[in-house]
Amino acid sequence: MIGLSHATVRFGARTVVDRLSFSVPIGRSLAILGPNGRGKTTALRAMLGFQRLHAGSRTAPSIVGYVPQVSVNNQRLRAIDIAVMGRAAHLGLFRQPGDEDYAVARTALNRTGAAGYAEQPFDRLSGGERQLVLLARALATGSEVLVLDEPAAALDLHNQERLLVLLESLRQERHKAIVFTTHDPNHALAAADDALLMMPDGSALFGPVAETVAPAHLERLYGVPMRTVELSGPAGALHRAVLPAFAGARAG
Amino acid sequence: MSEGLAARNGIPGGTPTWTRTTLVFAALLALLAVSLLVSLCAGRFGVPVTRALALIWQGLTDPSAPMQAMDERIVLLVRVPRVVLAALAGGGLAVCGAALQGVFRNPLVSPDILGISQGAALGGALAIMLGIWGFPLIAMVFVAGMVALVLVGFLARVSGRTETVTVILSGLVVSSVFAAVVSLLQFVADPETSLPAIVYWLMGSFSSATWERVLIASPGLILGAALLWSLRFRLNVLALDEAEAKSLGVRTERERWLIFALVAVIVGSQVAVSGIIGWIGIVIPHAARLLVGHDHRVMLPASILLGAAFTTIIDTLARTATAAEIPLGVITALVGAPIFAVLLRRHYRERSDR
Amino acid sequence: MTIGFPKAATRVRKVLPFMGLALVFALAAHPAGAQEVVFTDQANREVRLPKPADRVVSIVIPMASNLIALDGGTKKLVGMNPTAKSAVTQGILGKIFPEAKDIPSDVTSPSFVPNVEALAAVNPELVVQWGDIGEEKVAPLTNAGLTTMLILYGTEELTQGYMTMAGKAIGQNERLKALIDWRDAVRKDLAAKTAFIPEDKKPRALYLQRALTDLAASGTKGNYTEWSIELAGGRNAAAELVGTVTINKEQVAAWNPDVIFLNAFEAELDPSWVYKDPILSLTNAAKNHKVYKLPLGGYRWDPPSQESPLSWMWMANLLHPDVFHYDLRAEMKKAYKTLYHYDLADADIDGVLWTASQGDAANYAQFKAN
Structure with missing residues (x-):
C-alpha cells in the first residue's frame, strides 16, 4: 500500500499540493493525471518521501520500485548492472551482488522484454530501452509497490504502446500497487484502475478510471473541451479513448 | 584463474568484457610488482640488483636478523618502508579520488575537495612552526584534517540536509580559510628553518619514510581503502541520482558521510607522513576508468593498483634522478596535469561522439 | 698560535x-x-x-x-x-x-x-x-x-x-x-696552512642545514658554511649539489662523509640524533665520532657573522687537529672582549660550544677548559 493523507507541500508561499489524499492498495494501479506544472511529480516525490511535507502524512513501504523519468547517470554500466542495483536494499552496505541477485535482475529484464540488451552499455540504449531497463530494476527490488514518473513522456508511439502493454499486464497480475504520472488520459484508460486528477484550483479528484476519466472532469482538468470515442483495438474489442476537441481542428 | 579473478571482482555471469578486464588486472598487478621491485633495487647508494633481491628475500624470510651492513639497512630500513609507504599512499589517494568522483557524480573531483588536505596541511605547518616533530606532528596533521572535514560537514548541513553542491562549496570555503592560515604561518615562519621545512612538506615527499611511519600510516590507509573497496557496489548506487539512490534503499546522506570519513582517514594518514601530494587522486581514477570501465567494482581495485604503481614510480624518480630529492608534488603535477588534459579531451570527445 | x-x-x-x-x-x-x-x-x-x-x-x-x-x-x-x-x-x-x-x-x-x-x-x-x-x-x-x-x-x-x-x-x-x-688575518693563516694539505688528506664533511623535518645540504658555490669547511681544510661532501636542496639518507650513505656538521638553527638537534639513526650511524663520521653541532655564540656560527673567524678556527681544529692548534677558548675570550666588551666565563664557552652534548666527540677534548 502507498498513498498520501491530507498532504500539503509548499514552495515558499506557493502551495503546490494542498491536503491531498489517496491510497493505492496492492493489486491496484493509479494514474496521476494533470497538465505539466500541476504538481504531479511533487505529489509523487512527496509519496516517496523525497519531498518534505508541510502537513499530512504518507504511507509507503521502505523500498519502492521507482522508475525515474530519466536516469541521470554518468557511469557507463551494462544494462544488467543497472538492473541488479534493484538488489541494493537486500545487500546492505558492504555486500556485493552475487549469482542469485544477477538471476533476479535477469528475470526482471526478461519480464520487461529488455533481456536482449542486458550486456549493452546502458547509456548507449534508446530512451524506450532505458525505460524498460529501469522498470526491470524497479521489479528487481522485489517491492510490492511500483512508482513511475512520467514513464511514457519521452517515448514514441510504438514504445508508448510497449510500455502500456507491460504496465497493463503487471496490473492484471494484481501483485503490486502501481502508481504512475502522465498528462495523457488515454494512458490512464490503458493501464490504471484509479485516477487522480490534479485540478487547476488545487483540489484533486480521486476515483475509479471509469468515473474520473470522463469528459466533464477532463475539461476542467485541461481547460480544453474533451470528447470520448469508442474504437476497436487490435484484438477487435472495443476501447474507450478521450480526445481534445481543439477549437481549430476540423474534419476533412 | 580468470574465473577466480572475475569472481573476486564481484561480477558474476559470463560477459564478453571479462577476458579483457582480467587481462587488464593481470597487467596492472604485473606493473605494480615490477615497479615495486625496480624501486627497491634503485637508489643513490649502489646496491647490486642481485644483492638487493637477496636482502629483500632475507627481510621476508628472516625479518629478525640483525642488520649490521650499510647496504642491508639501506634496502630494508630505507627503501622497503619508503616503497611500501609510497605504494600504500598512492593506492589510498587513488581510491579516495575514485570514490569521491562517484559520490559527487563528477569526474573532476579530487580528495582535496573536502578541505581535508588543506586542513591537514595547516596541522603540519603549525607543528613545524612550533618545532614539533615525529609522532605528535603526525597526530596534529591527522586531527587537523578531521577538523576540516567536520567543519565542512557542519557548514554543508543546511536545515538538516546536505546537498552535494553545498559540500563542494563548503569544502572550498574551508580549504580557502585553512590555506590562508597556512600562508599566514609561512609569512611569520622563521625563514632559516621552519619556512623551508613547511614549503618542502607542502610539496609532498616520502623522503622521511621509516618503518615507524609505515606503522603509523598503514592502519588508516589499509583500513580506509579496504572499507571503500567493500563499498564498491554501494558506490555504483550512490553515483545515481539522489532520488533513485534513495528509492533503492540507500540512506544517501549518511552513506556519503561514511565515505567522506573514510576519505579523511586515508588522506589524513597520507598527508601526516608524506605531506601534500596532488594529482594522483584525480588522474588515476580517470586512467582506471579508461582501462576497465566505470563500474566501481572493477574501477576501485584498478585505481588502487594503478595508484600504487604510479606513485612508486614517481617516488623512485624523485629520489634517484638527482642527488637532491625532487618534491613529489612537482613531479605529480608535471606528469599528472598533461595526462589529465589528454584524458579530459578524450572524455569530452567521446561524449560529443555519442 | x-x-x-x-x-x-x-x-x-x-x-x-x-x-x-x-x-x-x-x-x-x-x-x-x-x-x-x-x-x-x-x-x-x-x-x-x-x-x-x-x-x-x-x-x-x-x-x-x-x-x-x-x-x-x-x-x-x-x-x-x-x-x-x-x-x-x-x-x-x-x-x-x-x-x-x-x-x-x-x-x-x-x-x-x-x-x-x-x-x-x-x-x-x-x-x-x-x-x-x-x-x-x-x-x-x-x-x-x-x-x-x-x-x-x-x-x-x-x-x-x-x-x-x-x-x-x-x-x-x-x-x-x-x-x-681579524677576519683577513685568520683567513690567510688558514689558507696558508691548508694549502700544504693534499686533497686526499682533506676530510669530506657534510653540513646539514636542516635535519629534523627533512635533510637539507648545499653545494659549495654561494654557500657560506660549505665555503668555511673548505677554508678550514675540508672538502664539501655535498659538492655535487646546486644550491640548498633536500636530500635523503641513502644519498648521505652514498657520500659516506668523514665528518658531519649539524646546524645551530634547530634547537632540538644534537649529535645523538645522528648516532641513533640506523643509516647515519653507519657513516664514517658517526663511526669515528666526528659529528659536531655548530656553536651558537653571538650569532649562529654557520652563516657569516662577526664571529666567523672563531667558527673557522673551531672547524680547522676539528678537521686537522694535527695542523691547527688554535687556543679557541682564549680566542673566544679575546674576541668577546673586543666585540661586546664582555668577559666570557668558562661556563659561557661550554654553552656556546655545546660541550654538554658533544664534549665526548672525537678531537673535542682540546676545547675543554683547563
Missing part, C-alpha cells in the same frame, strides 16, 4: 678583494657635508647619509648582531627581524645585552616583508634589507622615504662588503677595521 686584533689605527688599510662589487666611499665635496657618508650598496645603488646613522633597523637577520658587534653595543640598533631577536635574546647576546629584549621586532615579518608604519615609528636613519629579495619588499621602504642599504648573502667578500658599509654608516671606522683585519 693566536691571531689577535691588529692595532687598528696604526695599520694601513688593505684593499679588500671585492669581486665585481663597487664599494665607493666618496669624500664630501663641500665643507658643510664633512660628515656625509656616501657609498654604493650591493645592489649597485648609491646610499647617502647626511651624517653617520645613530638609528639603524636591520630587516636582515644576521646583520642585527653584526651591528651590535660593530658598535660594541645595542644603542644604534632600533629594530630587527623577529628571528634575529629570538637568536639574540636566547643566545649569549641576551645575557651580555639584556636591554636587547626591548628592541622592536615588529618592523618586519620573519620573511623580510617590511612593516612600514612600525618602521616609521622607530624613525630609522638607515634600513638594511636584502638586495635579492624582490622589488616588492624594497619599494615600500624607498617609497616611504627611508634610506635603505641593500646587501647580499653568501660569500666572505660580500660579508666583508656589507660589514664595511654598515661600519661606515654608523661611523665606527676603527672598530670596523679591527673586525675586518
Whole structure:
C-alpha cells in the first residue's frame, strides 16, 4: 500500500499540493493525471518521501520500485548492472551482488522484454530501452509497490504502446500497487484502475478510471473541451479513448 | 584463474568484457610488482640488483636478523618502508579520488575537495612552526584534517540536509580559510628553518619514510581503502541520482558521510607522513576508468593498483634522478596535469561522439 | 698560535678583494657635508647619509648582531627581524645585552616583508634589507622615504662588503677595521696552512642545514658554511649539489662523509640524533665520532657573522687537529672582549660550544677548559 493523507507541500508561499489524499492498495494501479506544472511529480516525490511535507502524512513501504523519468547517470554500466542495483536494499552496505541477485535482475529484464540488451552499455540504449531497463530494476527490488514518473513522456508511439502493454499486464497480475504520472488520459484508460486528477484550483479528484476519466472532469482538468470515442483495438474489442476537441481542428 | 579473478571482482555471469578486464588486472598487478621491485633495487647508494633481491628475500624470510651492513639497512630500513609507504599512499589517494568522483557524480573531483588536505596541511605547518616533530606532528596533521572535514560537514548541513553542491562549496570555503592560515604561518615562519621545512612538506615527499611511519600510516590507509573497496557496489548506487539512490534503499546522506570519513582517514594518514601530494587522486581514477570501465567494482581495485604503481614510480624518480630529492608534488603535477588534459579531451570527445 | 686584533689605527688599510662589487666611499665635496657618508650598496645603488646613522633597523637577520658587534653595543640598533631577536635574546647576546629584549621586532615579518608604519615609528636613519629579495619588499621602504642599504648573502667578500658599509654608516671606522683585519688575518693563516694539505688528506664533511623535518645540504658555490669547511681544510661532501636542496639518507650513505656538521638553527638537534639513526650511524663520521653541532655564540656560527673567524678556527681544529692548534677558548675570550666588551666565563664557552652534548666527540677534548 502507498498513498498520501491530507498532504500539503509548499514552495515558499506557493502551495503546490494542498491536503491531498489517496491510497493505492496492492493489486491496484493509479494514474496521476494533470497538465505539466500541476504538481504531479511533487505529489509523487512527496509519496516517496523525497519531498518534505508541510502537513499530512504518507504511507509507503521502505523500498519502492521507482522508475525515474530519466536516469541521470554518468557511469557507463551494462544494462544488467543497472538492473541488479534493484538488489541494493537486500545487500546492505558492504555486500556485493552475487549469482542469485544477477538471476533476479535477469528475470526482471526478461519480464520487461529488455533481456536482449542486458550486456549493452546502458547509456548507449534508446530512451524506450532505458525505460524498460529501469522498470526491470524497479521489479528487481522485489517491492510490492511500483512508482513511475512520467514513464511514457519521452517515448514514441510504438514504445508508448510497449510500455502500456507491460504496465497493463503487471496490473492484471494484481501483485503490486502501481502508481504512475502522465498528462495523457488515454494512458490512464490503458493501464490504471484509479485516477487522480490534479485540478487547476488545487483540489484533486480521486476515483475509479471509469468515473474520473470522463469528459466533464477532463475539461476542467485541461481547460480544453474533451470528447470520448469508442474504437476497436487490435484484438477487435472495443476501447474507450478521450480526445481534445481543439477549437481549430476540423474534419476533412 | 580468470574465473577466480572475475569472481573476486564481484561480477558474476559470463560477459564478453571479462577476458579483457582480467587481462587488464593481470597487467596492472604485473606493473605494480615490477615497479615495486625496480624501486627497491634503485637508489643513490649502489646496491647490486642481485644483492638487493637477496636482502629483500632475507627481510621476508628472516625479518629478525640483525642488520649490521650499510647496504642491508639501506634496502630494508630505507627503501622497503619508503616503497611500501609510497605504494600504500598512492593506492589510498587513488581510491579516495575514485570514490569521491562517484559520490559527487563528477569526474573532476579530487580528495582535496573536502578541505581535508588543506586542513591537514595547516596541522603540519603549525607543528613545524612550533618545532614539533615525529609522532605528535603526525597526530596534529591527522586531527587537523578531521577538523576540516567536520567543519565542512557542519557548514554543508543546511536545515538538516546536505546537498552535494553545498559540500563542494563548503569544502572550498574551508580549504580557502585553512590555506590562508597556512600562508599566514609561512609569512611569520622563521625563514632559516621552519619556512623551508613547511614549503618542502607542502610539496609532498616520502623522503622521511621509516618503518615507524609505515606503522603509523598503514592502519588508516589499509583500513580506509579496504572499507571503500567493500563499498564498491554501494558506490555504483550512490553515483545515481539522489532520488533513485534513495528509492533503492540507500540512506544517501549518511552513506556519503561514511565515505567522506573514510576519505579523511586515508588522506589524513597520507598527508601526516608524506605531506601534500596532488594529482594522483584525480588522474588515476580517470586512467582506471579508461582501462576497465566505470563500474566501481572493477574501477576501485584498478585505481588502487594503478595508484600504487604510479606513485612508486614517481617516488623512485624523485629520489634517484638527482642527488637532491625532487618534491613529489612537482613531479605529480608535471606528469599528472598533461595526462589529465589528454584524458579530459578524450572524455569530452567521446561524449560529443555519442 | 693566536691571531689577535691588529692595532687598528696604526695599520694601513688593505684593499679588500671585492669581486665585481663597487664599494665607493666618496669624500664630501663641500665643507658643510664633512660628515656625509656616501657609498654604493650591493645592489649597485648609491646610499647617502647626511651624517653617520645613530638609528639603524636591520630587516636582515644576521646583520642585527653584526651591528651590535660593530658598535660594541645595542644603542644604534632600533629594530630587527623577529628571528634575529629570538637568536639574540636566547643566545649569549641576551645575557651580555639584556636591554636587547626591548628592541622592536615588529618592523618586519620573519620573511623580510617590511612593516612600514612600525618602521616609521622607530624613525630609522638607515634600513638594511636584502638586495635579492624582490622589488616588492624594497619599494615600500624607498617609497616611504627611508634610506635603505641593500646587501647580499653568501660569500666572505660580500660579508666583508656589507660589514664595511654598515661600519661606515654608523661611523665606527676603527672598530670596523679591527673586525675586518681579524677576519683577513685568520683567513690567510688558514689558507696558508691548508694549502700544504693534499686533497686526499682533506676530510669530506657534510653540513646539514636542516635535519629534523627533512635533510637539507648545499653545494659549495654561494654557500657560506660549505665555503668555511673548505677554508678550514675540508672538502664539501655535498659538492655535487646546486644550491640548498633536500636530500635523503641513502644519498648521505652514498657520500659516506668523514665528518658531519649539524646546524645551530634547530634547537632540538644534537649529535645523538645522528648516532641513533640506523643509516647515519653507519657513516664514517658517526663511526669515528666526528659529528659536531655548530656553536651558537653571538650569532649562529654557520652563516657569516662577526664571529666567523672563531667558527673557522673551531672547524680547522676539528678537521686537522694535527695542523691547527688554535687556543679557541682564549680566542673566544679575546674576541668577546673586543666585540661586546664582555668577559666570557668558562661556563659561557661550554654553552656556546655545546660541550654538554658533544664534549665526548672525537678531537673535542682540546676545547675543554683547563
